[in-house]
Amino acid sequence: MKIKTYKHFIFTLILIMGFVGMFSLPRLSLPFLASYLFYLILEPFVPRLTLLGLKKNIAVMIIMTGVLTISIFPIIKISPIISSEIENIQYYIPKLENYVNVQFQQIQHFLQAKFGFELQDKYIFEAFSYLRTQVTSVLLKLPQFLASILEWMFLVPLLSYFLLADSERVKKTFLKLVPNSIFERFYYIFHQLNKQIGDYIFAKFIEASIVGIIITVGLVLLKVRFSIILGLAAAITNIIPYVGPLLGIIPAGLLGMTEYGWSPQFGAMMILYLVANVIDIGIVFPLLVSKIVDLHPVVVVVSVILGSQYLGVLGMIICIPIAAALKLILIEIYKEFYEIRS
Amino acid sequence: MSESYESEKGKNSANFESDRVNISLVKYFWQANPFTSSKTDTVPKFLRKIDVLKNFSENELRILANSMHFRKFSEKEVVFRQNDVGIGFYFIYSGRVDVIIEGQKSEDQEAAENLGTYLLSLNRFAYFGELALLQENSLRNATVIAREPTELLGIFKPDIEELIQTNPNVVAKLLQSISLIVSQRLTSMTREIRELKYRISELEKINQ
Numbered sequence: 001m002k003i004k005t006y007k008h009f010i011f012t013l014i015l016i017m018g019f020v021g022m023f024s025l026p027r028l029s030l031p032f033l034a035s036y037l038f039y040l041i042l043e044p045f046v047p048r049l050t051l052l053g054l055k056k057n058i059a060v061m062i063i064m065t066g067v068l069t070i071s072i073f074p075i076i077k078i079s080p081i082i083s084s085e086i087e088n089i090q091y092y093i094p095k096l097e098n099y100v101n102v103q104f105q106q107i108q109h110f111l112q113a114k115f116g117f118e119l120q121d122k123y124i125f126e127a128f129s130y131l132r133t134q135v136t137s138v139l140l141k142l143p144q145f146l147a148s149i150l151e152w153m154f155l156v157p158l159l160s161y162f163l164l165a166d167s168e169r170v171k172k173t174f175l176k177l178v179p180n181s182i183f184e185r186f187y188y189i190f191h192q193l194n195k196q197i198g199d200y201i202f203a204k205f206i207e208a209s210i211v212g213i214i215i216t217v218g219l220v221l222l223k224v225r226f227s228i229i230l231g232l233a234a235a236i237t238n239i240i241p242y243v244g245p246l247l248g249i250i251p252a253g254l255l256g257m258t259e260y261g262w263s264p265q266f267g268a269m270m271i272l273y274l275v276a277n278v279i280d281i282g283i284v285f286p287l288l289v290s291k292i293v294d295l296h297p298v299v300v301v302v303s304v305i306l307g308s309q310y311l312g313v314l315g316m317i318i319c320i321p322i323a324a325a326l327k328l329i330l331i332e333i334y335k336e337f338y339e340i341r342s
Numbered sequence: 343m344s345e346s347y348e349s350e351k352g353k354n355s356a357n358f359e360s361d362r363v364n365i366s367l368v369k370y371f372w373q374a375n376p377f378t379s380s381k382t383d384t385v386p387k388f389l390r391k392i393d394v395l396k397n398f399s400e401n402e403l404r405i406l407a408n409s410m411h412f413r414k415f416s417e418k419e420v421v422f423r424q425n426d427v428g429i430g431f432y433f434i435y436s437g438r439v440d441v442i443i444e445g446q447k448s449e450d451q452e453a454a455e456n457l458g459t460y461l462l463s464l465n466r467f468a469y470f471g472e473l474a475l476l477q478e479n480s481l482r483n484a485t486v487i488a489r490e491p492t493e494l495l496g497i498f499k500p501d502i503e504e505l506i507q508t509n510p511n512v513v514a515k516l517l518q519s520i521s522l523i524v525s526q527r528l529t530s531m532t533r534e535i536r537e538l539k540y541r542i543s544e545l546e547k548i549n550q
Contacts, residue, residue, distance in 0.1 A: 047507040172411065180415060184422065184429050184498065191500035335427065335479075 007179040014177060031152055035159035040198040041205050042067065042164060060164040068157060078228060083142065085229045090135050092225075097128050099258040185332065192328050197321045203288040208235040210284050211248075211276050218272040219252075222265065226255065234273070238280070240316045241300050245277045295323055385410065385495065388435060392467055394519040402512050409501040415439075415488035424485045428474035429499040431520070437492025439464050442485045463489060472520045475502060 022029040042063055049059035104124050111117050163170075178186050212235025219227035234248035252273060256266040295303075300320065307319030385407035389395050398406065412435070415421060422428055424444045441461045461484060464470060474480040475497070497516075505513045 050508055051510075168408075175411060180413060180419060180421070183413065185427070187498055187500060188427075188429050191503070195503075 007177075008181075011177055011179055031155040032159060034152065035156045035163055037201060037205075038156065038160040039163040039167065040201045042160065043167075043198065044202060046164060057165055060161065063164070064157065064161050081228055082232070083146075085226050086135075086138065086142070089226065089229070090139060093128075093132060093135065096254060096258050100124065100128075100254070103257075189328060189332055193325050196324050196328065200321055200324065204239050207280060207284050207288060208238045211235055211238045211280050214276040214279060215248075215272060218276070219269070222268055222272065224252075224255070224265075224269060225259065230255070234276070236317070237313075240313075241304060241320060243304065244316075245273075245280070249273050295320070295327065299323060299327075385435075388467075388495070389433070392433065392469070394469075394522055395516075397518065398512075398515055402509075402515060405505075405509050405512050406497070406516065409505055410495045410497050411501075413494045413496055415492045415494065417488060417490055419488050421486040421488060421494065422471070422482050424482055426482045428471060428480050428482045430496045431469065431472045431475045431498075432486075433469045433495040434464055434466050435493040435495050436466055438466075438489045439470070439492055439494075440487050440489050441470065442487060443483075444485055469523070472523050475499060475517075475520060476524070 045063055046056065046059050049062060050056055054062070101124070104121075108118070175183070175187060175190075212231045215234045216228055216231025219230055224230070230252050233251055234245075237244045237248040240247065249270075252269055256269045260266045300323070303319040303323040304316050307315030307317075307322075309315070311318070386400065386403040389398070389403045389407060390400075395403065395406075413432075415437070421432065421439060422430075424442075440463045443459055443461050470486060471482070474482070502513060502516075505516075
């Protein structure tokens with residue numbers, strides 16, 4: 001009996017220490033989290049190779065070398081473009097601000113003349129001051145960010161490699177610590193969580209990269225400025241359910257209007273976004289739908305709002321996996337108290 | 343040991359391989375290291391002795407053993423309770439467990455303390471809980487309690503799901519074995535029911 005309580009105590013202690021460590025050591029936990037994401041994205045490819053008769057280590061090695069060789073070229077080619085685009089944006093913002101102000105005043109006059117309603121200035125000023133501080137903070141952090149990128153470029157592939165190769169062993173060792181009385185339930189929830197979150201991230205990664213690639217290539221062909229940043233923004237915001245695609249269009253719409261006004265160029269940009277989203281909704285989404293967690297639309301909307309409330313855009317992106325995890329745990333608790341014992 | 347080694351060496355040198363290292367002896371000492379008591383070897387050997395797994399090849403047993411979990415239970419520790427949701431199928435690696443069917447739950451405390459009716463006890467090489475791998479939300483039909491310090495080898499639904507991805511042939515054979523167990527049990531139950539029905543009809547005849 002005593003040993004049993006010790007086991008429970010040690011196990012809870014390990015879980016708590018894990019969580020505390022995750023939040024208190026971001027320099028370690030962030031690369032770990034990133035490599036865990038990579039692991040989730042790459043893991044489905046391992047059994048495909050092992051089924052061909054390859055050993056697991058060799059399969060992992062092939063996948064990692066493949067990913068590294070494929071990604072070296074874009075990283076070397078694209079990262080300077082991105083940093084120069086970010087630098088250019090700060091010189092571009094006054095132009096954008098000017099244009100939006102002019103438009104805003106026109107709307108203000110129009111509303112005043114037609115309906116006698118006076119639109120407040122403060123929203124637009126607040127929005128721009130927010131944007132300016134954001135861009136400045138990004139620019140100020142850029143050197144630090146580049147330094148940490150170097151660290152990450154070494155750490156993340158290493159960690160992902162070992163996660164891919166040794167995840168089984170790590171999982172088994174961890175499960176050995178789980179006390180007997182909760183083992184089966186814990187293992188089941190642990191597995192479901194891993195599977196659902198893994199599937200979700202895999203599906204969203206594919207979806208976001210398809211949308212991002214379509215939009216970037218389209219914008220490059222249309223010779224629009226900041227095409228790579230706009231494509232990246234569209235890919236990242238695409239992860240957010242429902243409102244994501246709209247959020248992705250906003251910067252492109254503003255830029256298009258400022259640069260080209262009501263012109264065929266602007267129309268072409270909007271059509272490009274429309275086509276990308278139609279491809280996403282019509283072709284990509286149905287293929288991946290089984291891998292995207294089944295949450296009720298109301299739950300999705302509520303968790304997106306809550307996520308944005310507490311963590312901004314990041315919260316909107318990570319809210320769905322967290323909601324899915326909570327749902328699983330709540331279902332288990334419900335079963336425990338209402339179904340089995342009755 | 344060293345003497346015999348020396349004499350062995352002497353014999354060898356007397357023959358023709360004077361300076362050659364005795365590989366098998368080195369290997370023996372290497373493996374006899376008390377710190378490396380690996381289960382990698384012993385678990386497949388244990389599984390080999392289980393009757394329902396006889397259609398597995400050595401390599402398949404090794405793969406199966408890799409995805410199994412070792413669980414240690416102390417005396418009187420509950421492995422699972424009746425009506426718990428189960429996801430695991432267990433083999434007894436060492437020790438002994440009792441299978442108990444709990445009766446209707448009564449309100450008073452004394453009856454609850456009495457752990458129900460004893461059904462049977464299982465020893466090394468026996469297995470239990472196979473239905474959990476087949477059913478969705480399977481509820482355990484009985485309580486299993488370790489009667490002495492017991493080591494169980496368990497395989498669980500998540501392991502099966504992973505094996506389906508990585509080694510479908512191993513899962514196919516495992517499920518074949520489980521369906522063998524289940525069908526044997528079904529046959530014996532059918533026979534028992536037939537017998538019971540026959541006895542009931544006999545009793546009815548007598549009563550009439």
